Amino acid sequence: MQKVLTKKSLPQWVKKLLSYTIYTPVEEDDHWNFVATDNPEDINLDYPLTTLSPKKIIFPQREIFLEFCDSTEGNPEVKEVLPAEKSAVIFGVRPCDAKALTFTDKVFGGDFKDIYYWKRRNQTTLVGISCNTPPYTNCFCVSVNGSPYSKEGLDILLTDLGDKYFVETYTKKGEKLLNLAKGLFKSPTAKDKKDLEKIRIDSKKKIKRQIKNIKKIPPKLKEMFDSPFWDEESMSCLRCGICTYLCPTCHCFDINDEITSSSPIKGKRIRTWDTCQFPDFTMHSSGHNPRPDKASRLRQRILHKFLYFVDRYQNYQCTGCGRCISLCPVGIDLLEVLDKVRDYGS
Amino acid sequence: MAEEFEPKIVAFLCKWCSSAGSDLAGVSRMEYPYNVVPITVMCSGSISPLYILSAFSRGADGVLVSGCHPGDCHYIKGNFYARRRIALINKLLDFIGLEPQRFQMSWVSAAEGTKYTEIIKDFVKELKPLGPQTKLGRDL
Amino acid sequence: MVSLEDLKKEAKQILKENKVKYIIGYKKSTNGLMPVPAFIKEPEEVEKLVWDPTCVFNLTRYLVDEKRRKTKEKEPDERPVGLVVKGCDSRAINILLQEKFINREDVYLLGVSCENTGVLDEKKLTKKIKGEKVKKVEFDEKDNFIITTQEGKTKIPAKEILANRCLECKANFPVIYDVLLGEKAKRSIDNPFESIEKIESLSTEERWTFWKKQLDKCIRCYACRSVCPMCYCDECVADTISFAVTADTTAEEKAQKIKWVEKSPVSSENFIYHMVRAIHLAGRCIDCGECERACPLDIPLRFLNRKLEKEAKELFGFEAGFDPDQPSLISCFKDEDPEDFIR
Numbered sequence: 050m051q052k053v054l055t056k057k058s059l060p061q062w063v064k065k066l067l068s069y070t071i072y073t074p075v076e077e078d079d080h081w082n083f084v085a086t087d088n089p090e091d092i093n094l095d096y097p098l099t100t101l102s103p104k105k106i107i108f109p110q111r112e113i114f115l116e117f118c119d120s121t122e123g124n125p126e127v128k129e130v131l132p133a134e135k136s137a138v139i140f141g142v143r144p145c146d147a148k149a150l151t152f153t154d155k156v157f158g159g160d161f162k163d164i165y166y167w168k169r170r171n172q173t174t175l176v177g178i179s180c181n182t183p184p185y186t187n188c189f190c191v192s193v194n195g196s197p198y199s200k201e202g203l204d205i206l207l208t209d210l211g212d213k214y215f216v217e218t219y220t221k222k223g224e225k226l227l228n229l230a231k232g233l234f235k236s237p238t239a240k241d242k243k244d245l246e247k248i249r250i251d252s253k254k255k256i257k258r259q260i261k262n263i264k265k266i267p268p269k270l271k272e273m274f275d276s277p278f279w280d281e282e283s284m285s286c287l288r289c290g291i292c293t294y295l296c297p298t299c300h301c302f303d304i305n306d307e308i309t310s311s312s313p314i315k316g317k318r319i320r321t322w323d324t325c326q327f328p329d330f331t332m333h334s335s336g337h338n339p340r341p342d343k344a345s346r347l348r349q350r351i352l353h354k355f356l357y358f359v360d361r362y363q364n365y366q367c368t369g370c371g372r373c374i375s376l377c378p379v380g381i382d383l384l385e386v387l388d389k390v391r392d393y394g395s
Numbered sequence: 396m397a398e399e400f401e402p403k404i405v406a407f408l409c410k411w412c413s414s415a416g417s418d419l420a421g422v423s424r425m426e427y428p429y430n431v432v433p434i435t436v437m438c439s440g441s442i443s444p445l446y447i448l449s450a451f452s453r454g455a456d457g458v459l460v461s462g463c464h465p466g467d468c469h470y471i472k473g474n475f476y477a478r479r480r481i482a483l484i485n486k487l488l489d490f491i492g493l494e495p496q497r498f499q500m501s502w503v504s505a506a507e508g509t510k511y512t513e514i515i516k517d518f519v520k521e522l523k524p525l526g527p528q529t530k531l532g533r534d535l
Numbered sequence: 536m537v538s539l540e541d542l543k544k545e546a547k548q549i550l551k552e553n554k555v556k557y558i559i560g561y562k563k564s565t566n567g568l569m570p571v572p573a574f575i576k577e578p579e580e581v582e583k584l585v586w587d588p589t590c591v592f593n594l595t596r597y598l599v600d601e602k603r604r605k606t607k608e609k610e611p612d613e614r615p616v617g618l619v620v621k622g623c624d625s626r627a628i629n630i631l632l633q634e635k636f637i638n639r640e641d642v643y644l645l646g647v648s649c650e651n652t653g654v655l656d657e658k659k660l661t662k663k664i665k666g667e668k669v670k671k672v673e674f675d676e677k678d679n680f681i682i683t684t685q686e687g688k689t690k691i692p693a694k695e696i697l698a699n700r701c702l703e704c705k706a707n708f709p710v711i712y713d714v715l716l717g718e719k720a721k722r723s724i725d726n727p728f729e730s731i732e733k734i735e736s737l738s739t740e741e742r743w744t745f746w747k748k749q750l751d752k753c754i755r756c757y758a759c760r761s762v763c764p765m766c767y768c769d770e771c772v773a774d775t776i777s778f779a780v781t782a783d784t785t786a787e788e789k790a791q792k793i794k795w796v797e798k799s800p801v802s803s804e805n806f807i808y809h810m811v812r813a814i815h816l817a818g819r820c821i822d823c824g825e826c827e828r829a830c831p832l833d834i835p836l837r838f839l840n841r842k843l844e845k846e847a848k849e850l851f852g853f854e855a856g857f858d859p860d861q862p863s864l865i866s867c868f869k870d871e872d873p874e875d876f877i878r
Contacts, residue, residue: 082832111801287596290754378829379762
């Protein structure tokens with residue numbers, strides 16, 4: 050379905066959606082973040098890129114699986130905890146972040162369906178915004194088969210046409226949102242469609258950063274497992290978790306029992322994000338660590354994204370958002386590393 | 396009538412002086428509030444900031460650290476180290492916005508059973524109006 | 536003025552003479568304004584080196600990696616590592632020396648003076664020039680930076696774009712070095728603890744609200760810990776496995792290890808983590824401000840460390856990083872240490 054919505058009527062539309070939890074990008078201190086709001090005026094679609102992608106809403110950093118309590122009779126109580134029943138709408142999702150969710154869909158929706166993930170995924174509607182100008186200096190979505198107006202993973206995509214938004218819906222979930230405020234949406238004119246086309250062509254051109262010949266990278270990586278290349282490239286790595294925690298596609302987690310009371314024993318089983326960049330991620334209980342240094346951890350990050358994931362799901366596990374590049378405290382540049390990989394030994 | 400709030404105090408007492416002082420209060424049948432959970436440690440100098448933070452995190456309304464008077468330390472100078480370290484923790488707790496009354500330090504010798512009871516009485520009196528400590532309590 | 540050519544010349548010299556294993560300095564980044572760490576092994580690579588007010592990183596952090604690497608080598612190369620150090624970085628060296636983490640002969644220090652100003656804050660600069668692409672940043676003689684963009688050169692008062700730490704820096708030239716480039720310019724600051732006093736003047740509840748809001752943002756990526764040259768512990772209380780497991784560690788020992796900080800990024804655990812870190816850095820933090828810079832969520836972590844720096848100075852007359860021979864703050868005491876807070 051294609052429609053247009055004047056910018057002025059955006060808050061009126063949001064007003065009709067107040068039965069949903071509404072998330073919008075908000076500027077906090079010096080960065081942007083998705084925050085729940087009940088004020089339709091708060092919706093802000095003119096923003097750079099949030100530090101944390103909407104992954105943090107669909108796959109929160111902390112998920113409670115169950116609560117347990119020891120009892121004197123020897124029958125411990127275990128109570129399953131599920132995400133609350135509440136539909137949500139996320140406004141202003143960047144196409145790269147939405148596409149990233151289609152990757153986590155594969156991971157959490159294989160032979161085993163992760164109920165926690167899917168519950169949130171299914172009750173959340175994603176309203177995207179096309180990137181008419183790259184929101185980040187290190188955007189490179191086009192190089193990894195993405196585009197600044199990709200619809201993958203989105204329910205609705207808005208494109209800024211100046212005083213109005215061009216609205217496209219791709220799913221039933223998306224159409225439902227439009228149907229809640231039918232009167233506000235008009236059919237697009239021929240000019241709107243022409244404008245849209247022009248903006249889209251321009252928007253792709255504006256993306257400066259790229260990886261050339263990305264297809265050569267996976268086979269190259271296969272040969273480079275034992276290469277000293279990783280020692281060189283990881284010299285400046287600090288082994289912090291920024292690149293992976295902020296990555297919209299990274300999905301590794303840890304499960305711990307966290308104790309809230311010791312007598313009687315009470316606690317919760319909790320899933321939290323984890324990252325291959327931490328030394329204890331692969332630590333065995335024997336004390337052996339198969340990935341003992343930062344070289345092997347950097348290698349794991351790159352190989353997972355550009356070799357293992359490709360082998361398994363026929364896609365690079367990267368959507369080109371550029372967060373890991375811009376926010377790395379020591380400026381490790383994924384694109385530079387990939388360039389070097391491609392040209393390694395030739 | 397609503398029940399009066401009874402604060403929980405975790406007291407880290409050094410084995411040689413303060414713990415003995417609290418024992419003296421006990422065997423002398425001195426009366427003092429029951430709000431204290433004493434934890435005997437070898438020396439006030441052996442108290443890690445983590446013990447204090449953990450006590451708050453597991454729900455203590457107040458934390459007391461008590462050792463021998465300066466010059467009386469069984470290990471000669473453990474309490475001098477404690478004095479420095481605790482001063483810094485004290486300032487930090489205050490800085491992040493914990494009520495300063497919630498964290499206290501005292502010198503109590505083995506002979507000062509009365510002083511120990513006075514300290515606890517005062518501590519409880521100061522904590523009561525503050526209500527439960529929820530700021531640093533575990534919210535898992 | 537520090538001349539980049541002099542720096543390169545010196546670097547080339549020591550590499551040619553095989554005096555150092557390699558040199559850690561700054562080189563141009565491929566993706567942004569701020570230079571990135573350069574590990575230079577060959578004299579020819581010296582041309583990569585840069586030095587300007589965008590060189591913010593504290594490179595002493597890499598000495599921790601170097602030491603870890605060295606302990607694993609069978610026949611370690613005993614030559615020192617060359618290191619470009621600014622004022623604050625050199626104080627970090629002093630702490631590492633004081634704690635005997637490194638020996639003086641492990642490092643060859645190429646000291647660079649911050650020219651009476653300091654390094655700049657990328658975010659402040661970006662805001663100031665509103666998205667223009669910066670080509671070059673230079674020091675100026677009189678408390679200014681000269682910024683070159685496509686539009687041409689502009690002079691921006693240093694105060695407006697200096698990193699916060701530099702605004703409060705008391706020694707913006709190296710205090711320990713083998714070669715010093717640039718002059719030891721003294722710079723006077725009215726009140727080095729101004730920002731801390733602002734927070735102190737708030738009420739207890741206001742302070743709590745401030746810190747709760749800030750620390751609730753934490754996602755525990757541990758960038759603050761990773762980037763810190765003083766955070767070199769092999770075991771950290773914040774890790775799930777917070778102790779060294781060896782072949783002899785029994786299952787019982789593992790089970791009985793206390794988990795001081797849970798992995799959940801909730802308020803209480805974030806507070807414990809950050810407070811433990813602050814306490815552990817008391818008398819050791821040299822205010823390079825890297826924790827705050829690295830934080831992707833802009834938590835003002837420097838304030839926690841600065842607060843304890845201020846207390847160390849006021850209560851115990853202690854300043855970190857100026858004398859490698861002084862005892863560390865909490866492993867010493869004076870008879871006259873204040874005890875008015877003790878009953």
